[in-house]
Amino acid sequence: MTSLRPEHADDGKPKCGAQKRQGAPGETCTFVAGWGTDHVGTGHCRLHGGNTRTQRAAARAEKAEAEARRVLATLDVAPVADPFAALSTLAGQVLAWQEAISHIVNKLGDRVRYEGASGAEQLRAEVALYERAMDRTGQILGMIAKLNIEDRMARVTERQADALVSALEAALAAAGVTGTAADEARKAAARHLRAV
Known part of the structure; x- marks a missing residue:
């Protein structure tokens, strides 16, 4: 549970960083990032809109990116000795992903759209995912064709x-x-x- 009194980020913790309404021009909030929210450590504090849906989504994305960077920093990455074989393997994976998503979309039948909370018709996420998979497949195969592998x-x-x-x-x-x-x-x- 967060304290009622905002905690200042003077001990190396990330700051909220939002522009203050009062104070000197360019002065930013020094409270701990995400103070008073469920995403302490990222994003704006509660006093600067940190609990809005947009801010919560941005904080989740920031956390995910930070975690991905942390994992990437621990990887033992070897140089690609055979780029042609690596690209061919990637093409195989992309094709397999597209085929897997196509099976999911085919099971939807005529239920590719639904009515959203606002009453507007929405395209199902699976269809958008399939479209992205097709785009990615086309890009990789086009790259292979251009390289004359x-x-x-x-x-x-x-x-x-x-x-x-x-x-x-x-x-x-x-x-x-x-x-x-x-x-x-x-x-x-x-x-x-x-x-x-």
Whole structure:
């Protein structure tokens, strides 16, 4: 329970920061952020509108962002070694998400709209979520198409095959395999690479 007397943020706690109506120009409230509300530590204090619906929503968003930043700071992030594969994986995840949401929307049938508290017709959140998923899918797939990843991956594969052939040639030469036996070994390697 919050105290009746506002607590000043002089001990390093975040401040309300709202512009004071009285006092010097630019002077801001020094009470603890969110004092007198259910979101102490973020947003404006109760005296400066901290309990309005908009302020409560903004404080929840601020808390969520702070938590996300805290989690992000603890992650052990490694650089992406293969950006093409990472983008392909992301595309797969986005497509899977879109398909999952499409099943939910399909179950709604003709109930994609409802009457809100004000009496106005509203579009269900699931439909908006599906539209965003479709947009995201289009963006990722468009990005992949612009990058021409398939051709690049084919060139990478060709380079790998060339490196394998060179290694095979070196191994055959080192083993003293020449003539027909070397040709047969090359053909067998080529068949295996095509199969893989």
